[in-house]
Amino acid sequence: MKRIAALILLASLSTSVLALEPFVVSDIRIEGLSRISAGTVFNYLQINKGDRLSNEEAQQAIRALYNTKFFSDVELERDGDILVVKVVERPSIAKLTIRGNNDIKTDDLKKGLKDIGLTEGETFDRLSLDRVQQELIRQYYNRGKYNVSVIPHVTELDRNRVAIDIEIREGKVAKIKEVNIVGNTAFTTREIEKDFESGTTNWLSWYSKNDQYSQEKLSGDLKKLQSYYMDRGYADFGLDSSQVTISPDKRAMYIDADVVQGDIYHISDTHLLGQLILPEATLRQLVFVKNGDLFNRRAIEATSDAIKATLANIGYAFAKVNSVPKLDKSAHTADITWYIQPGPRVYVRRVIFQGNTRTEDDVLRREMRQLEGAWYSQAAIDRSKIRLQQLGYFKTVTIDKQTVPGSDDEVDLTVKVEEQSAGSLTFGVGYSQYSGIILSSSVSQKNFLGTGDQFSVSAERSDYLTQISASYYNPFLTDSGVGIGYNASFSRADYADLGSQYASYSNSTKSFSTTLGFPITDFDSLRGSLGIGSTKLNTYVGYTPQILVDYINALGHDTIHSWTGSLSWVHDTRNSYWAPTHGGQLTATVNVALPGSTVQYWTFNGEANHYWPIGKGFVLYLDGKVGYGNTYGNQTYEFNTADGEYKAGQTIAFPFWMNFYAGGVTDVRGFQDNTLGPRACAGQTTAGGPITPQSNGYCPGSTYSYSQPIGGAFKVLGTAELYLPLPFLKDINTARVAWFVDVGQAFPTISDFRTSQLDASTGVSLHWQAPIGPLIISLGFPFRKQPGDSQYTERIQFTFGSQF
Missing domain, CATH: 2.40.160.50 (membrane protein fhac: a member of the omp85/tpsb transporter family)
Known part of the structure; x- marks a missing residue:
């Protein structure tokens, strides 16, 4: 018997096939199956009786079978003109247990593991388990728990099954000991940090958890820092660097941020360009900054939002309004231009309701202020959402819009509700x-x-x-x-x-x-x-x-x-x-x-x-x-x-x-x-x-x-x-x-x-x-x-x- 072999290693995913002379496959025999059906193998093998099999095609077949993640080993052998496919099935997960987790709910963890493919009844893949381990550690790091350890235990059971026990030792949350903002001379540290979610321990920390370090909270605070300055005239403010240092025992965090304040700028002029749709005088009423004002990014962005909302109320559901400041560094002034791209004016073709298993569609439809066949109106949609919420029948109400395939002037609205006891x-x-x-x-x-x-x-x-x-x-x-x-x-x-x-x-x-x-x-x-x-x-x-x-x-x-x-x-x-x-x-x-x-x-x-x-x-x-x-x-x-x-x-x-x-x-x-x-x-x-x-x-x-x-x-x-x-x-x-x-x-x-x-x-x-x-x-x-x-x-x- 001449062997056409390939052993694909778990770690390297490498394949090797002995050189073989091409031959015509008269039959295919599969060995080693217990849970996986032969039809599944044939579906991925993509080799049929009568096909002429070459060395390159054999390698492709091995790779295809291994990529299914059903098998830990795949070999192809030749018995005369019969192709023999030998497989070793990966074990199935009979039981999945998570213990030691207090900060994250077990149901939430299992939902995340299922998305990765690690759930009871599925095929066990050691690489997936390793990825899960790293992902769990990352989630705990985001919550400030740097002493966490995630220890997976795999126990082999009979009938090619395994039991997985994930032991989590969360450890203590790292506390913020210092927050240093270097370079700020215009404002006091207390003024800047007033709205921060991160901070050192105070008498309300037991409630606010502000002294527990979180990467997500820190990112949000750095954005607030930038907004604080740019809303008060500092148009060229910059964050030079930020650094987080952890103590050797991983219990104390030190945060440093270097800022470049820049200069104070005033508004020199404002412009509205693009396809305005409405009279400029009408849109000018929505501009919240005027000549001589301090540069204020919040007011500039609010102007963009107000113009988009106004256009959305008359059918321009996908309007874009981009604000572009032009800074004169010598005069310390800013020239602001809003570029308006209204896009097509659209109708609402259909309003579709989802999630109302008890409530009749007509009950929801009579509360809608956005009608089918009418121009899209964001104000009418927002009012419809509030009216549905006021009924008291629904826990949540969301309204999403989708473009109609093949049409650039129609959208469908999907009203999703989560019913609660009324x-x-x-x-x-x-x-x-x-x-x-x-x-x-x-x-x-x-x-x-x-x-x-x-x-x-x-x-x-x-x-x-x-x-x-x-x-x-x-x-x-x-x-x-x-x-x-x-x-x-x-x-x-x-x-x-x-x-x-x-x-x-x-x-x-x-x-x-x-x-x-x-x-x-x-x-x-x-x-x-x-x-x-x-x-x-x-x-x-x-x-x-x-x-x-x-x-x-x-x-x-x-x-x-x-x-x-x-x-x-x-x-x-x-x-x-x-x-x-x-x-x-x-x-x-x-x-x-x-x-x-x-x-x-x-x-x-x-x-x-x-x-x-x-x-x-x-x-x-x-x-x-x-x-x-x-x-x-x-x-x-x-x-x-x-x-x-x-x-x-x-x-x-x-x-x-x-x-x-x-x-x-x-x-x-x-x-x-x-x-x-x-x-x-x-x-x-x-x-x-x-x-x-x-x-x-x-x-x-x-x-x-x-x-x-x-x-x-x-x-x-x-x-x-x-x-x-x-x-x-x-x-x-x-x-x-x-x-x-x-x-x-x-x-x-x-x-x-x-x-x-x-x-x-x-x-x-x-x-x-x-x-x-x-x-x-x-x-x-x-x-x-x-x-x-x-x-x-x-x-x-x-x-x-x-x-x-």
């Missing part, structure tokens, strides 16, 4: 000395069956309260965005045993309403509703505050019937539903008990809030709320005064069962729900005699232990929150932590409002999309309290639920 099943089980066991649950869906309709049912049961409500709203009854909704509710509450926390009376309320919604603009909408309801009130002799008993007696009815109407306006500019970072809301709602109701009254609720990003992940949120109610029309009754006499013709006061309350987890945190504001007297003193209320029916200051919160016709609430960046959490839709200050109070009437009577608290709150559902925990510390409020404080408050 519904929730919330529940609660609790106990208090006042309420006993409290059970509550609710089912809600903002995207019912993927249609975008809103649906909810809720129920609550405790020793004193039973409440059931249901609502449904279709936001797109018509294509123009007119919506319709319905709401029904029933509640029965008996506060007889809760006199120290609530006014002692009971009520039973039934109501039904229907709502119509009307869009005005992309940011504004109106809602109007009509409804009917009834409330039956019951009092308890000796326990219900006399001021409430007098009110019901004067009306002559213990069942209150109401025909209601409401009108609300909403202006919403938030950039997201779940976790906004900029924008805000303005809302105003007027509710009226219409003529024919037992008591004719009206209420106003207003709210204004806004989010401001203030840099480095911090977001400031301010919110103000006001509620006010009063009666209207010629409504009078006889009023029982403190001396027991009746006076006729007194104006009916605002109904106490519609009063506004303050305090609680969604109000003034740190105080129990509904406990702030006016209190009325009931019961007896410790001496056994009746409590003598003040002339207005409220408790005197010395008898707060007998007071019962009854709310008021006027309420104000102010909130300031500072959302804090979490360095270990990049997705703010998952969790947010805020430091808050709440200020608020309820008053009998608007004329009783006094800033000196406002209660206030401060603390921290956590909003977390936990595995059990949305969790809100607040730790509140009241720092301003009215007399008697101390007994109503509550430090820790929380709610939680389960999403589906």
Whole structure:
């Protein structure tokens, strides 16, 4: 038997084939296969029966088989005119284990290893393992861990398999001991390094990790250094060199950067060249520098971006605007020219949706402000993205454009969404000395069956309260965005045993309403509703505050019937539903008990809030709320005064069962729900005699232990929150932590409002999309309290639920 042989070494990939006389292959025999099919070998061999095989073709065949990485050895032999292919299969990876990694998640590591081809079930290649080892070391170096060691262990198993165990010893992060910027005379080191992510250890390093060296952070800081100078006139600033030195124990880093400041330059002239498309006077309004200004690279780049955005809004999706400064070193001036290349004007051919497995395409399409067949508009696309985010159905929304093959004036838009739960099943089980066991649950869906309709049912049961409500709203009854909704509710509450926390009376309320919604603009909408309801009130002799008993007696009815109407306006500019970072809301709602109701009254609720990003992940949120109610029309009754006499013709006061309350987890945190504001007297003193209320029916200051919160016709609430960046959490839709200050109070009437009577608290709150559902925990510390409020404080408050 004559051998046509080649042994390809793993390290060198070299091949050798003994010289052979060409021959015609009459048959092909493959030896050594166990897992790989013969068809795979024939596919890569590219030699067929009847072919004339030369020495050069044999070498090519060996190389092709080895390049598949299926085999560690390949030999070709000749048995007469039969070609014998002998292979040694590489082992398969039966098990892959990674241990010792704390800084990088195992799933992330395995995903990276899979991209290289090192994953369970694949063929084992020692060279791939070596590359993985070096790549892991590089990743840890980027995180400042220079003591890291990555030790792969390969264990041979039966049936030509191996188990790979990658042991990682991360070591400690190298800390930055010094940062030296040499050559800077115009600014102090503190000014320059103010926005750096890298720095020496300070009292916030435990949080910011600024003293942990990272090559990526350093590169970003050097760019910030350059920008700092070039934004302040130093047009020819240069970074001469940068050097990072590590201590022998690889625990300390020393950073040095040599800079050449150059001179300060002023703008001498500005030019717009190229195909302007729009009148030059229009584009000139987008130029943010003028003659005589200091050279400012940020303003120059902002001009380029503004011109590109303006052109993109009228169809020029691929416009290019390049700024070219021409420096006069003798005069220290800069002449700036923007070269405009608009490219072709394009239409949007199609809008394609991806990722919406539950939500119907029509629900997304009706939020799009970029239409198919229309000119491309970046402003319309950006607005479409915000509208989709505001729905609250999606965790992320991205919109990408792709050119249409064979066309230079058409693009397709791909809207990719990552759906998240838009519904929730919330529940609660609790106990208090006042309420006993409290059970509550609710089912809600903002995207019912993927249609975008809103649906909810809720129920609550405790020793004193039973409440059931249901609502449904279709936001797109018509294509123009007119919506319709319905709401029904029933509640029965008996506060007889809760006199120290609530006014002692009971009520039973039934109501039904229907709502119509009307869009005005992309940011504004109106809602109007009509409804009917009834409330039956019951009092308890000796326990219900006399001021409430007098009110019901004067009306002559213990069942209150109401025909209601409401009108609300909403202006919403938030950039997201779940976790906004900029924008805000303005809302105003007027509710009226219409003529024919037992008591004719009206209420106003207003709210204004806004989010401001203030840099480095911090977001400031301010919110103000006001509620006010009063009666209207010629409504009078006889009023029982403190001396027991009746006076006729007194104006009916605002109904106490519609009063506004303050305090609680969604109000003034740190105080129990509904406990702030006016209190009325009931019961007896410790001496056994009746409590003598003040002339207005409220408790005197010395008898707060007998007071019962009854709310008021006027309420104000102010909130300031500072959302804090979490360095270990990049997705703010998952969790947010805020430091808050709440200020608020309820008053009998608007004329009783006094800033000196406002209660206030401060603390921290956590909003977390936990595995059990949305969790809100607040730790509140009241720092301003009215007399008697101390007994109503509550430090820790929380709610939680389960999403589906």
